[in-house]
Each structure stands twice: as C-alpha cells, then as structure tokens.
Amino acid sequence: MMMGSTLQWLTAIHILTFQHISCLITDQFISYPPNSSVIGVIGEGVVLPCYVVADNIPEIFSVQWIFNEQSQKIPVSTYDGKTQKEKQDEKYQGRTEFFHSEFGAGNMSLLLKNIRSSDKGSYTCVVSFNDEYHDALIELKVAAKGGVPSISMRSYMKQSIGLTCHADGWFPKPEVIWLDGQGQVRKEQSSTKVMMMPSGLYRVITSMKLKPGSDMEVSCRIVNNLLKTTSESRILISGNHKKTIKAVKMKTKMEEENEQLKSMLEQEKATNRRAKSKLKDRFGQLKAELDFWEARSHAVFIAVNPDCRVLELPVPGAPKVEDTSSEPAGLNSPSTVPVLVGKEGFASGKHYWEVEVGQQQDWVLGVVREKEGQEEEGTIAGEDFWALHRSQGELFSSKGNRKIEKKDMSCTVIGVLLDLEEAQVKFYEAEQMNVIVKIPISLGKEHAERFYPFLPKREEGVVTPVIHPVLIPVPLETL
Secondary structure, X not given: OHHHHHHHHHHHHHHHHHHHHHHHOOXXXXXXXXXXXXXXXXXXXXXXXXXXXXXXXXXXXXXXXXXXXXXOEEEEEEEEOOOOEEEEOHHHOOOEXXXXXXXXXXXXXXXXXXXXXXXXXXXXXXXXXXXXXXXXXXXXXXXXXXXXXXXXXXXXXXXXXXXXEEEEEEEOOOEEEEEOOOOOEOOOOEEEEEEEOOOOOEEEEEEEEEOOOXXXXXXXXXXXXXXXXXXXXXXXXXXXXHHXXXXXXXXXXXXXXXXXXXXXXXXXXXXXXXXXXXXXXXXXXXXXXXXXXXXXXXXXXXXXXXXXXXXXXXOEOOOOOOOOOXXXXXXXXXXXXXXXXXXXXXXXXXXXXXXXXXXXXXXXXXXXXEOOOOXXXXXXXXXXXXXXXXXXXXXXXXXXXXXXXXXXXXXXXXXXXXEOXXXXXXXEEOOOOEEEXXXXXXXXXOOOOEEEEEEEOOOOOOOOOEEEOOOOXXXXXXX
C-alpha cells in the first residue's frame, strides 16, 4: 500500500515538472531530466525518469532503456509503437513497466521493480520519432537498510569483557561505530569484517574489548551513508552480567579441557593400537622363529645313494610369444627329473635337514615314500612324493592332489621338516627362519612304509644342491 502511494506521488511530481517545462519550451525535441541519479531500495521499486518535451508526440514512436555494463549494453526494456508491444531482457523479465497512459504527455519513464544489488549502474533512455533521436543518462544507486544489529558478550579474559556485534542485509558496505553511554565514539580498538552474502547484501561482524573501569553502557551503530539511515543496539553490562560471563568462561574452559582430554585419549588409543600391532607382528615373528628352532632341534644326518632315480615332476611351460604378462604359463605334462634318494628312511617321529640351493633357477627337493620290498629302480609316482621345486625362477609346492601353488622367494638354504607325528612336511627359509609352505602327508595303513629325503642329480660340471650340515643339538639332561 505504501509502495503504491509512493509511486503515485512520484508520478504526480514528474507530471507537474513536465507541465512546467512544456510551458517554457516549445518547438523543440528534448528529454528531461538531463544526466541525473536516483536511489533504489533493494526489494522495492524505483522510477527511472525520462520525459520528452515536444509540440506533438505521434502515435508511432519507440523508446528503449539500456543498461550500460562495462563490457556490454543490455536492452532492459523496449516499446515499439508500431506493434505497441514491449520486449524485456531475460534479466529484467517481469520487473519493468512503462506508463502507457502518459506516453502522449511525453512520460517515457520506466518503473523497475524488485530491485537487486546487481541493478546498480547507469541506464540510457533512447526516444525516437519523426526520424529524430535523443537520449538521457540516468545513474541508479542501490541501497538496503539491513537488520537491527545484535550484541553478544564473547568471553571474559584478563578482566576484560569481549563484545561482538553483527548485522545482516546491508548495502552498500555500511559504517560501524561503537558508542559509550553519552553517545560518544569509544576509544577502544575494534576489529570489523564486512562480507558479501550469496544474496548480494553485506554481513557486518565487529568486535571489541572493554577494560575494567570503562563505561559499561555500549552501543553498536550501523550507518548507511547512501540512505542517510542508521540502526543501533545498546547493552548495559551490570555486575550480574560479569558473573554470567565468568561462568561462561569457566564452562568454556571446562569444555576446552574436555576436548583436550578427548584428544589425548584418542592419541593414546592410536599409540596403543600401533604398539599392539607392533607387538602382534613381533609375536608372530617370535612364534615363527620358535617354530623354526623347534624344527631344527630335530636335525638328523642325511646321506644319499649315488644311484639315480626318476621323478615325474609337473613344470610350467614356456610363455607364449604374444603373452606379455610376467606370469608363467600353465603346467605341461610331467617331466622326468633324475633325483638322488637318501640312504636312511624314517617311519615315525620328526626329522629335519637343510639343502643348499644357492642362486640356482631350477631345483627340486622333498620326501618320497617307499614300502618294504618296493623296487628302488624305476619312476616314482606322483602320489608317493611331496616336493618343493623351482622352475624358470618361480617356486612351486606339489600337494597330494597335484595342485601347484606358486610363491616368490630368494633364499639360498631350504630347511625340510618331516613330521610324521602331525602327518606333514614343512619347508623353511632357513636364513629367514620362517615357513615357506606346509604340505600334508597321506599316511598309509601299512607299517612297513618309510619316507626318504631326495634332491636332484645334475649332469657333470653343473652345480647340484647339496645337503647343508646342521649342528645336531644335544638333548638337555633331565634334572
């Protein structure tokens, strides 16, 4: 309702002005006012004035309002007298309106509604008829009176009181003033931040500290110098307020200490987790070493027969030419490998020995099972041996079901534990004291079967894995 009254009053003033000038100037085509400025309030409407004084304004004429940006000119709104239609730029769609009923009187002004901060700038009114053109430049200044400032007490530090004042919705950047009880500018230093919000308006945050003995009545005043308006809030700090601030300070301190304790607890938990992980790793390492030394406590002397036996051993085939992967190809049909079998076999208990393989790329070693009366000559069947072998630089373990499992390694001494109590064979990296692989043994029902160590036999001139001497431990005397 107030906006409508304001617009009617502005329109009446403009018409009176036009009538006054038209009495003074005739037979000329001019526009009024000359270069001038108007102020618009964000969210409200404003009239951009443009008046034409002429003896006669024909029915067919055109008027165009142009917004002069730095990089381009935007046609805000255009009226074409031939079609009697208006055309608006997308940015101004639904926000502009001409005074059609006053065209004949020369009122070419434009009503701009719902003003935004981005509307600030210069506008040109261009009027043309009877092959004549004239323009007028209007500067639109945009302003907004924001909300009432809010004062809060921040803290109570070193006997001084911290105050914060904030207000939103101001344009352009406002001025901030701290006042005492007599309305005088306070002498304390203040810190002020002015930030633009997504709406295009400004948010003001200012803070200061009151020292003991100073005036406890404080005002925060926000000034819009363009609109010549102010907004102010006042606070009176009493003794009760001081007690409240002290209580807030104590609460804040307790919360900070609580957060510090939480942080220390989390750090302690993290430290304990790391320590636990290290202890777990160390425990696993010690357990592996203990297992190795327990296996080594069953060391036995090994000697092999010079007679050669033949072992059918599955080995990986050569990789295909088009295969660029580093993985070996699938297993070929078993290849015959000459091996040397130990002289002494074992029917029960635990027995450990070591074999030096050096840096050789191809070798095989393990345990073979033979029964009483079985021919020593001939081929050893796959289900009667358990082996670890290296072929083409890759390490494999053969199980009873002939499944091959690959494992990378670079050790030079292999430890073998034949454990007939647990029905398994373990292969160790003797230098690293850890298990490479564990293979279960299928024990038969015949008591006459025995298990013998074996290792490969090479051609003359080729280095062959050999039995590595192990210091056989002496059993401890029972006290």
